[in-house]
Amino acid sequence: xxxxxxxxxxxxxxxxxxxxxxxxxxxxxxxxxxxxxxxxxxxxxxxxxxxxxxxxxxxxxxxxxxxxxxxxxxxxxxxxxxxxxxxxxxxxxxxxxxxxxxxxxxxxxxxxxxxxxxxxxxxxxxxxxxxxxxxxxxxxxxxxxxxxxxxxxxxxxx
Numbered sequence: 001x002x003x004x005x006x007x008x009x010x011x012x013x014x015x016x017x018x019x020x021x022x023x024x025x026x027x028x029x030x031x032x033x034x035x036x037x038x039x040x041x042x043x044x045x046x047x048x049x050x051x052x053x054x055x056x057x058x059x060x061x062x063x064x065x066x067x068x069x070x071x072x073x074x075x076x077x078x079x080x081x082x083x084x085x086x087x088x089x090x091x092x093x094x095x096x097x098x099x100x101x102x103x104x105x106x107x108x109x110x111x112x113x114x115x116x117x118x119x120x121x122x123x124x125x126x127x128x129x130x131x132x133x134x135x136x137x138x139x140x141x142x143x144x145x146x147x148x149x150x151x152x153x154x155x156x157x158x
Contacts, residue, residue: 037050065089
C-alpha cells in the first residue's frame with residue numbers, strides 16, 4: 001500500500017494556509033508579475049509535473065490569491081495579493097483555527113495562555129509590542145489594521 005511521505009517541516013499544515021510549493025509559486029508570481037504554467041515551471045528550483053503546477057495555480061486562483069486571464073490558448077496568472085496581504089490572510093486563518101480549538105476546549109484559558117506563551121518564547125520583543133498596542137488601543141493601529149483587512153477583503157471578493 002502506498003503511503004504519503006511526511007511533510008518536511010515539523011509543523012503540519014493548517015487548512016487554508018500555503019504549502020511550500022504554493023509559497024514558491026506565489027514568490028514567482030510576485031517577481032514576474034504575469035506567468036503561464038510553463039513560465040512558473042521554468043522558474044522553479046526543482047522539477048515538477050506540468051499538471052502539478054497547473055493545479056497549484058488553479059487552487060491559488062480559486063482561493064483568491066491569484067488572478068487569471070485567458071491569453072491565446074493558455075491562462076496567464078498574476079498575484080492578486082502582495083506579501084503583506086497574504087501574510088495577513090494566512091495569519092487570520094491560523095488564528096481563526098486556533099480560536100476554534102480554544103472555543104471547543106474544556107480549558108479555553110489554558111489554550112489562550114499557551115498561544116501567548118509561545119508568542120513570547122518565539123519573539124519577546126514582538127510580544128511586548130503587541131501588548132503595548134493592545135493596551136494603548138491607539139486609533140492609528142486600528143485604522144491601519146482596518147485598512148489592511150479591507151484591502152484583503154476587496155482582493156478576495158474581486
